[in-house]
Amino acid sequence: MKKTKHEKPPRRVTMTDVARLAGCSQATVSFVLNNATGVTISAETRGKVIEAARTLGYGASSLIHRPVLGNLGSGTIGFLCDQLATTPESVNAIEGARQACWDEGATILVAQTMGNPEREEKAVEAMLRSGIEGLIYMTIFTRQVAPPSFLENLQIPVVLLNCYAPESRFPSVIPDETAGGFAATETLIRLGHRRIATIVGEPFMQAAQDRLKGYRKALAKAGIAYDADLVGEGNWSPTSGFEATQRFLALKDRPTAFFCQNDKMASGCYNALRDAGLRIPQDVSVIGYDDDELCRHLRPQLTTLILPHRAMGAWAISELGKRRTSGKDGYPLTKMDCNLIERDSLAVLP
Amino acid sequence: MKKTKHEKPPRRVTMTDVARLAGCSQATVSFVLNNATGVTISAETRGKVIEAARTLGYGASSLIHRPVLGNLGSGTIGFLCDQLATTPESVNAIEGARQACWDEGATILVAQTMGNPEREEKAVEAMLRSGIEGLIYMTIFTRQVAPPSFLENLQIPVVLLNCYAPESRFPSVIPDETAGGFAATETLIRLGHRRIATIVGEPFMQAAQDRLKGYRKALAKAGIAYDADLVGEGNWSPTSGFEATQRFLALKDRPTAFFCQNDKMASGCYNALRDAGLRIPQDVSVIGYDDDELCRHLRPQLTTLILPHRAMGAWAISELGKRRTSGKDGYPLTKMDCNLIERDSLAVLP
DNA sequence: CATATTGACTAATAATTATTAGTTACATTA
DNA sequence: TAATGTAACTAATAATTATTAGTCAATATG
Numbered sequence: 001m002k003k004t005k006h007e008k009p010p011r012r013v014t015m016t017d018v019a020r021l022a023g024c025s026q027a028t029v030s031f032v033l034n035n036a037t038g039v040t041i042s043a044e045t046r047g048k049v050i051e052a053a054r055t056l057g058y059g060a061s062s063l064i065h066r067p068v069l070g071n072l073g074s075g076t077i078g079f080l081c082d083q084l085a086t087t088p089e090s091v092n093a094i095e096g097a098r099q100a101c102w103d104e105g106a107t108i109l110v111a112q113t114m115g116n117p118e119r120e121e122k123a124v125e126a127m128l129r130s131g132i133e134g135l136i137y138m139t140i141f142t143r144q145v146a147p148p149s150f151l152e153n154l155q156i157p158v159v160l161l162n163c164y165a166p167e168s169r170f171p172s173v174i175p176d177e178t179a180g181g182f183a184a185t186e187t188l189i190r191l192g193h194r195r196i197a198t199i200v201g202e203p204f205m206q207a208a209q210d211r212l213k214g215y216r217k218a219l220a221k222a223g224i225a226y227d228a229d230l231v232g233e234g235n236w237s238p239t240s241g242f243e244a245t246q247r248f249l250a251l252k253d254r255p256t257a258f259f260c261q262n263d264k265m266a267s268g269c270y271n272a273l274r275d276a277g278l279r280i281p282q283d284v285s286v287i288g289y290d291d292d293e294l295c296r297h298l299r300p301q302l303t304t305l306i307l308p309h310r311a312m313g314a315w316a317i318s319e320l321g322k323r324r325t326s327g328k329d330g331y332p333l334t335k336m337d338c339n340l341i342e343r344d345s346l347a348v349l350p
Numbered sequence: 351m352k353k354t355k356h357e358k359p360p361r362r363v364t365m366t367d368v369a370r371l372a373g374c375s376q377a378t379v380s381f382v383l384n385n386a387t388g389v390t391i392s393a394e395t396r397g398k399v400i401e402a403a404r405t406l407g408y409g410a411s412s413l414i415h416r417p418v419l420g421n422l423g424s425g426t427i428g429f430l431c432d433q434l435a436t437t438p439e440s441v442n443a444i445e446g447a448r449q450a451c452w453d454e455g456a457t458i459l460v461a462q463t464m465g466n467p468e469r470e471e472k473a474v475e476a477m478l479r480s481g482i483e484g485l486i487y488m489t490i491f492t493r494q495v496a497p498p499s500f501l502e503n504l505q506i507p508v509v510l511l512n513c514y515a516p517e518s519r520f521p522s523v524i525p526d527e528t529a530g531g532f533a534a535t536e537t538l539i540r541l542g543h544r545r546i547a548t549i550v551g552e553p554f555m556q557a558a559q560d561r562l563k564g565y566r567k568a569l570a571k572a573g574i575a576y577d578a579d580l581v582g583e584g585n586w587s588p589t590s591g592f593e594a595t596q597r598f599l600a601l602k603d604r605p606t607a608f609f610c611q612n613d614k615m616a617s618g619c620y621n622a623l624r625d626a627g628l629r630i631p632q633d634v635s636v637i638g639y640d641d642d643e644l645c646r647h648l649r650p651q652l653t654t655l656i657l658p659h660r661a662m663g664a665w666a667i668s669e670l671g672k673r674r675t676s677g678k679d680g681y682p683l684t685k686m687d688c689n690l691i692e693r694d695s696l697a698v699l700p
Numbered sequence: 701c702a703t704a705t706t707g708a709c710t711a712a713t714a715a716t717t718a719t720t721a722g723t724t725a726c727a728t729t730a
Numbered sequence: 731t732a733a734t735g736t737a738a739c740t741a742a743t744a745a746t747t748a749t750t751a752g753t754c755a756a757t758a759t760g
Contacts, residue, residue, distance in 0.1 A: 014746060025710050030748055038749090040707050076476045084434075085445045091434045098462055107472045109480075110460040112448055122457045126426045130459075130480035238647065267647055297588065297617055297644055364716060375740050380718055388719095390737055 013056045021052035029053070075106045077320065078127035078135040082115040086140055088293075089309045093138055093161055096313025106317075115139075120148050132156060134320035136313075139163040142174050142207050159316045162309070168330025171319050173312045177207050180305045180338035181214020181259075184287045187303075187340060188257040189222045191285060192349035197230045197255035199244045199265050211261045211289065230255055234265045241265025245272035256349055257285040263292035266302055281347035291341055300344035308336040363406045372402035379403070425456045427670065428477035428485040432465040436490055438643075439659045443488055443511055446663025456667075465489075470498050482506060484670035486663075489513040492524050492557050509666045512659070518680025521669050523662045527557050530655045530688035531564020531609075534637045537653075537690060538607040539572045541635060542699035546574075547605035549584045549594045549615050561611045561639065580605055584615045591618025599626050606699055607635040613642035616652055631697035641691055650694035658686040 015029040022029065024045055031039050032049040041049075052058075079097060081090050098108055109130060111123035124135065135154065137147055138161040145163040152169065164172035188196050198215050201208035212231070219226055229251060232244030241260055248255050249272065260266035266288035270280065278284050280300055288295060291306035315334065365379040372379065374395055381389050382399040391399075402408075429447060431440050448458055459480060461473035474485065485504065487497055488511040495513040502519065514522035538546050548565050551558035562581070569576055579601060582594030591610055595618065598605050610616035616638035620630065628634050630650055638645060641656035665684065 012746095016746080026747080027710060027712095027749080028708090031709095034748080036748085039709080042708060045708075075472065084441045085438075088435075088438070091441065094462065095435050105468075105472070107461055107469065107476050109473075109476060110462075111457055112444070112460075118455075119457065122425065122455070123459075126457050126459060126480045130476045271649070294644065294647055297647065299621070362716095366716080376717080377719080377740065377742095378738090381739095384718080386718085389739085392738060395738075 013058045015058070017056055018049065018053045018058050021056060022048040024049065033058075076127075076130055076132045077101065077106055077108050077317070078124065078132040079108050079110045079138065080113055080120060080123055080127075080135065081110065081138045081140070082113055083140040084110075084112050089162075089307055090138060090140055092307075092309040093313040093316075096310035096315075097136060097317050098313070099310075100314035100317035117148050121150065124148075124150065124154075134158070134317075136161050136316045136320070137163070137170075141205060142177065143205075157320050157322075159319045161312050161316050164333050168333060171331040171334075173315050173319075173334045173336060175207075175308050175312070176335035176337050177210035178214040178217070179335070180289065181211035181261075182218045183214070183338070183340055184211075184259050184289065184305055185215045185218035186221070187346070188259060188285060188287060189218060189224070191257070191346060193255075193257035193285060194224055194349075195230065195253060195255040196224075196257045196259060197232065197245075197248045198259040199232045199234045199241055199261060199269065201234060201236045201261045201265075203233065208261060215259060234261070236262050236264060238264045238268035238271070241268025242272045243268075245269040246276075249273075249276050249278075255284075258287070260286065260288050263288035263290045263294050263302060263304055266304070267294060267298055270298055270302075280345050282350075285347055285349075286345045288345075289338075295341075295343065298345075303343045303345045304341050305338040306341055307338055311336050363408045365408070368399065368403045368406055368408050371406060372398040374399065383408075426477075426480055426482045427451065427456055427458050427667070428474065428482040429458050429460045429488065430463055430470060430473055430477075430485065431460065431488045431490070432463055433490045434460075434462050439512070439657055440488060440490055442657075442659040443663040443666075446660035446665075447486060447667050448663075449660075450664035450667035467498050471500065474498075474500065474504075484508070484667075486511050486666045486670070487513070487520075491555060492527070493555075507670050507672075509669045511662050511666050514683050518683060521681040521684075523665050523669075523684045523686060525557075525658050525662070526685035526687050527560035528564040528567070529685070530639065531561035531611075532568045533564070533688070533690055534561075534609050534639065534655055535565045535568035536571070537696070538609060538635060538637060539568060539574070541607070541696060543605075543607035543635060544574055544699075545580065545603060545605040546607045546609060547580045547582065547595075547598045548609040549582045549591055549611060549619065551584060551586045551611045551615075553583065558611060565609060584611070586612050586614060588614045588618035588621075591615025592622045593618075595619040595622035596626075599623075599628075605634075608637070610636065610638050613638040613640045613644050613652060613654055616654070617644055617648055620648055620652075630695050632700075635697055635699075636695045638695075639688075645691075645693065648695075653693045653695045654691050655688040656691055657688055661686050 015026045019026045019029045028041065028045060029049050032041055032046050033053065079094055084090050094108065094110055101108060109127055109132065111127065113119040113123055127135070134156050135158045137151065137158060139145055142162050145165060147160065147165050147170065151158050158170050160170045160172040162174055164174060185196060198212065200212050203209065216226055232247060234240035234244050241264065245258065245268065258269050260269050266286055269286055273280060273284055280286055286302065288302045288304035291304045295302040295304050315336065365376045369376045369379045378391065378395060379399050382391055382396050383403065429444055434440050444458065444460055451458060459477055459482065461477065463469040463473055484506050485508045487501065487508060489495055492512050495515060497510065497515050497520065501508050508520050510520045510522040512524055514524060535546060548562065550562050553559065566576055582597060584590035584594050591614065595608065599622065608619050610619050616636055619636055623630060623634055630636055636652065638652045638654035641654045645652040645654050665686065
């Protein structure tokens with residue numbers, strides 16, 4: 001272990017050190033740490049050994065230097081993720097990764113870090129101990145991240161999922177939200193709509209900006225003038241969709257179609273439309289985003305765009321397999337399409 | 351490593367063995383496997399070493415005999431789960447466990463096994479390598495399981511979450527579905543309802559049986575005769591809830607309250623009631639089960655029971671901490687209550 | 701009460717792994 | 731072309747860990 005040459009070797013902690021601190025022999029330490037059968041160790045001594053080993057950090061592998069077996073195909077891949085709970089996308093990405101691993105029989109170890117760097121480090125340490133051969137680093141919101149610096153010294157391939165690093169330091173995949181916004185809007189245009197409102201999410205989120213960008217691009221391409229009155233600020237919540245829709249309906253020339261930048265706001269939009277006595281899709285077309293479970297429970301079922309997290313998970317696995325090395329301008333950033341899921345909330349403008 | 355005495359020692363694979371097969375020196379193997387800096391190894395040799403190590407299974411820790419460091423507090427806990435995706439409960443349980451670990455700063459490593467015993471074994475192996483100190487074994491559906499036998503020889507504490515083993519071989523937690531069915535029904539009775547219909551889930555699922563049991567208990571306690579006509583078979587889907595409700599509404603003496611054994615069926619029930627021109631809660635009270643996200647999007651918002659997975663996750667962690675040893679009749683089976691979440695779908699019978 | 705037996709350990713040593721200090725063959729440079 | 735470098739290794743050995751064969755005290759046993 002440790003460098004072969006020069007530099008003061010930080011002298012790794014040995015069983016003898018532990019034994020000294022615990023006040024017993026090196027042999028005893030070996031027994032305790034290996035749970036040896038055939039010898040008996042008193043609970044007290046055992047405790048002291050473990051205590052000592054822990055304080056000295058026996059065996060605590062430095063992150064950069066992987067433990068023995070590191071290079072050996074363990075068939076394990078690590079998946080770090082800031083949140084599992086808030087949205088189902090993280091689970092979708094994991095599922096995509098798992099399916100892609102299936103043939104190779106790999107195991108995916110997942111850890112949730114809450115975006116906390118200490119936790120990230122601990123989790124990666126644990127994963128390295130288990131001998132992961134690659135690491136997927138995912139965030140729940142699409143954005144640029146400053147990935148913990150130890151990732152760069154890791155010796156195993158790392159890919160970023162749903163996020164990307166400055167200077168393209170890692171291969172990354174994100175959804176193509178601009179294309180998604182474009183597709184949604186263009187679909188409405190193709191149905192004959194000209195007055196198309198959009199309800200955006202919290203504008204500091206990149207997904208919100210990009211979806212709006214796509215919306216504007218589609219309008220421009222169709223030669224429809226952009227009208228700021230048709231852009232409503234929401235915050236992803238049903239209530240905000242409800243209120244934004246009411247404001248639109250008060251306009252003298254009300255829109256005939258709504259592109260809601262997520263499904264929850266679309267559900268609020270539905271309610272406002274119903275309250276106003278408008279029928280979907282006969283009077284108004286609505287399109288959502290995210291393919292929330294909710295879509296199928298709305299009446300009529302909501303047409304939406306599905307985030308490609310499953311495909312992104314699969315992509316990440318295949319990318320890890322390639323063990324690409326960095327080009328001189330870093331690694332590529334891949335964008336994956338959000339497919340449109342046709343349901344019953346769209347109709348041709350009468 | 352290995353037993354201290356007797357029994358033909360299965361002779362663990364050493365670097366020397368690997369070196370022989372790879373046609374190089376033990377030193378080279380050491381360099382390759384440790385990714386040593388300061389020496390150069392040709393890609394070819396490196397490949398041969400890794401290949402050889404893999405075929406010989408160098409370092410493949412047997413499940414029962416944990417690797418060095420095993421006993422050392424790694425601050426890591428393993429969480430095995432058959433499915434992450436199908437329902438959000440698994441994520442809730444993980445979240446509960448994570449929160450409970452928070453103070454101690456433990457890391458939770460999660461693996462999804464699809465219920466496949468080989469995967470379970472691989473995942474546990476990987477987790478053991480990383481030095482987990484405890485293992486939570488969860489299933490997505492509440493049921494008795496035959497947990498893989500290696501769990502019993504594991505040296506670390508194991509708890510079952512949402513499932514239980516024959517002969518109480520592990521400490522276990524499950525939701526108290528009977529109490530939940532009882533609470534739901536009793537709430538409706540307290541509001542004055544006597545004709546209370548219930549739509550059950552797939553009857554081979556234990557949750558369905560238990561919720562029904564609770565329903566019958568509550569009726570019995572209130573002295574209301576059980577009427578088989580008021581029990582409709584569903585299959586957890588909205589459609590089945592819709593159809594069952596229509597059948598109930600065709601009854602000469604239609605029910606005034608519906609206890610739907612999950613929220614999806616309740617949403618189908620809502621639609622059937624709306625189609626029949628009945629208002630919730632003025633004309634009919636409805637109660638669901640599961641606290642699906644969907645509840646908040648139904649109008650009126652659905653009163654339901656919440657599954658205690660979060661609490662079960664926390665319980666599992668605290669149980670692991672206790673390192674209980676088996677009593678002569680095994681470990682206890684803990685049942686946790688499903689709390690009622692009051693929303694707007696209930697009213698006093700007029 | 702002498703004699704096993706067992707629990708709890710250690711000294712000594714065997715087995716294994718890590719590291720140093722080369723060696724060899726080939727390529728570069730002066 | 732001799733001298734120098736260097737990539738790719740290995741033999742030898744240092745360092746570390748695992749295991750055997752006890753020791754010693756505290757029971758239990760006949």
